[in-house]
Amino acid sequence: TAYTVRELSLASGTVIHEYTSAAGTVFGVAWRGPSMPDLGQVFGSYLPQYKAGVEAAHAARGWRAPVSVDSSAIVIRTGGHMGSFSGQAWLPQALPAGVTGNDIQ
Numbered sequence: 001t002a003y004t005v006r007e008l009s010l011a012s013g014t015v016i017h018e019y020t021s022a023a024g025t026v027f028g029v030a031w032r033g034p035s036m037p038d039l040g041q042v043f044g045s046y047l048p049q050y051k052a053g054v055e056a057a058h059a060a061r062g063w064r065a066p067v068s069v070d071s072s073a074i075v076i077r078t079g080g081h082m083g084s085f086s087g088q089a090w091l092p093q094a095l096p097a098g099v100t101g102n103d104i105q
Helices: 039-061
Strands: 003-009 015-021 026-033 067-070 075-081 084-090
Touching: 039 067, 039 075, 039 084
Parallel strands: none
Antiparallel strands: 003 015, 015 026, 026 084, 067 075, 075 084
């Protein structure tokens, strides 16, 4: 296959799926569970772009709005509510051939 998926279960009950290319590059992550994962660890150097997306979403739609970041470098979708959070993030330029953002779940 063009990639592997590693599943990580956090003590909180949240499950993270990490998508890695055959070359060893992480190109996508998804999470679902009762609490948000440490987004600094999930996003690494992309955390400032996520924070900017949060600020823009809150300014446009209020504090409870889902967050969406779309750039050529990273796409991020987060949402949910207390006790049920989910999200996906992927690097469009790093997706293996035949893989789309919809495959990151």
